[in-house]
Amino acid sequence: MSPKLSKVLFWVPRIIGILFIPFIMMFSLEVFDEAKNSRELIVGLLIHNTPALILGIVLWTAWKWEWIGSVVFGSLAVGYIWLAWGKFDWTVYALISGPLFLMSILFLIEWIWRKKFRGTGAKIDGQPISKSETQPPTREVLSLLLVGIIALSTSGCATFRSELGGRYEGEEKRNTSKPVSVCFVFSHVHQMVGLDAIPKLQQRHQRVQGFDDIFLDAQRELSNLGTYATYTEESSDVNDPERRARKDSLITVNDYTLKIRIESKKKFSNYFLGTMASVVTATLAPIPYYQYYGVSADLYDHERRLVASYRRDARLAKWVEALLIVAYPFHPEERKKEEVYMDFLHDIFKQIESEGVLK
Numbered sequence: 236m237s238p239k240l241s242k243v244l245f246w247v248p249r250i251i252g253i254l255f256i257p258f259i260m261m262f263s264l265e266v267f268d269e270a271k272n273s274r275e276l277i278v279g280l281l282i283h284n285t286p287a288l289i290l291g292i293v294l295w296t297a298w299k300w301e302w303i304g305s306v307v308f309g310s311l312a313v314g315y316i317w318l319a320w321g322k323f324d325w326t327v328y329a330l331i332s333g334p335l336f337l338m339s340i341l342f343l344i345e346w347i348w349r350k351k352f353r354g355t356g357a358k359i360d361g362q363p364i365s366k367s368e369t370q371p372p373t374r375e376v377l378s379l380l381l382v383g384i385i386a387l388s389t390s391g392c393a394t395f396r397s398e399l400g401g402r403y404e405g406e407e408k409r410n411t412s413k414p415v416s417v418c419f420v421f422s423h424v425h426q427m428v429g430l431d432a433i434p435k436l437q438q439r440h441q442r443v444q445g446f447d448d449i450f451l452d453a454q455r456e457l458s459n460l461g462t463y464a465t466y467t468e469e470s471s472d473v474n475d476p477e478r479r480a481r482k483d484s485l486i487t488v489n490d491y492t493l494k495i496r497i498e499s500k501k502k503f504s505n506y507f508l509g510t511m512a513s514v515v516t517a518t519l520a521p522i523p524y525y526q527y528y529g530v531s532a533d534l535y536d537h538e539r540r541l542v543a544s545y546r547r548d549a550r551l552a553k554w555v556e557a558l559l560i561v562a563y564p565f566h567p568e569e570r571k572k573e574e575v576y577m578d579f580l581h582d583i584f585k586q587i588e589s590e591g592v593l594k
Contacts, residue, residue, distance in 0.1 A: 244348065248304065248341035252294040255334045259511065260287045283504075285520070286511035301346035309339035319510040323430065323503075331511070392555045393566040399578045400548035403586040412594035414461030418489040419450070420482065421467045422496040429503030436470040443572050453580035456588050464489060491542070491593060492535045497579070500527040513555055521556035528572075530579040534592060543592050545583045549575045 290311075297304025312335035316328055423442045424434040443449075454460060464485045472478050486492045502525065509522045532545040551571055587593060 241348075244341065244345050248338045248345070249294070249298065251334055251338050251341075252290070252297075252304075255338075256287050256290050256294070259290065259508075260284055282512070282522075283508050286508060297342055301342040301349065304342035305339045305346060308335045308342065312336045312339060315510060318513055319506070323427075323506075327430075327507070331507075392553050392568065394551055394553045394568040394571045395566060396552075396571045396575055397550040399575075399582060401546050403582050403589070405586070405589055407585065408589045408591065410457075410459045410588050410591045410593060412459050412591065414459050415491060415593050416462045416464075416489040417457075417460060417593070418485045418492045419463060419465045420486070420492060420494045421465065422494070423467070423499075424496065425499045425501075427501050427503050427506075434498060434500075436468060438469075443576050444569060445573060446576065449573065449576050449580060453577065453584050456581060456584035457593065458588060459593055462489075486539070490537050492539070493587075494533045494535070495580075495583075496531045497576070498527075498529045498531075500529075501525070509555070521554050524553045524555065526551045526553070528575050528579075530583070532583050534587065543587070543590070545586060547579050547582060549578070551575065 293304065293307045297307070312332040315332050315335070319328070423437040423446075425437050425441065426434040450465070454463070466482050466485055468482075469475075469478070472482075505525055509524050512520060512522045527548070527550050529546070529548045534542045534544070536542050551568070553568055
């Protein structure tokens with residue numbers, strides 16, 4: 236190998252690593268917008284920059300022992316795809332796992348080349364190739380990989396929810412008015428903030444499981460609810476005049492229309508950095524993933540005039556860590572999500588009932 240090519244082989248993976256670490260750190264800048272005080276700012280920066288710190292340590296170690304860089308960077312690339320699969324667009328995996336795979340391959344090539352020419356007096360970047368630095372401790376490498384695979388495979392999570400924001404605190408009353416008919420129009424939207432430009436309507440399989448049962452249970456709060464109809468908006472409605480006509484007819488024939496928009500939001504930076512931190516720590520460090528929920532309900536009369544508006548908010552925090560596998564049966568994410576939806580509908584319907592706006 237020519238001296239020029241050997242220099243290229245030496246510096247390219249290291250330069251990629253040097254540029255990749257600040258790229259990862261950029262996603263921690265949102266802490267400055269979210270932190271309420273200096274303590275939260277410092278803690279947030281430490282948590283968000285944990286992946287960059289660990290990557291820096293790995294790069295520093297791989298500077299001399301290329302086989303370490305090849306093994307660790309390759310494992311991180313696979314681990315990130317494994318943990319984040321289905322959460323992001325393919326471009327995200329290319330941006331994160333792509334450079335990691337490239338560094339892993341280049342460090343592997345450099346290590347093989349060093350191994351081939353050890354003891355021959357050959358040099359790379361002006362340094363002689365010694366025999367000791369080309370022989371990886373195979374048992375230690377396999378043990379490290381085994382621990383990482385076990386940790387990633389057995390990682391558990393426990394989900395906790397916040398209190399309901401905007402909860403109705405007024406006096407509870409029963410509505411004694413005559414029965415009325417209501418058309419319930421539901422919109423389920425989701426947005427990955429920082430990745431999606433706008434909220435997008437969810438498909439049926441993306442919505443919370445058992446939503447129909449949750450609605451049936453919550454509507455009992457409305458004592459004078461007579462006949463009712465439901466309609467769930469789909470993104471395909473824009474190209475389906477028949478569905479739009481059906482929606483309009485349901486609104487026309489009922490006394491009231493209650494439009495309920497349920498929003499779920501995740502922050503791309505939180506899931507991006509969280510997944511990186513889970514991978515580089517083999518899920519041994521507890522990492523929080525936040526999901527924000529909100530519901531807005533607008534009530535219209537038969538003339539399509541706005542009668543009342545309601546708003547509720549809540550947040551789920553899913554902590555991922557290997558040892559939390561024992562806590563998962565007691566704090567599953569799906570159950571907490573259903574609880575949030577139940578509180579949303581029950582509390583809004585309770586306020587509608589108490590205020591007597593359906594009359």
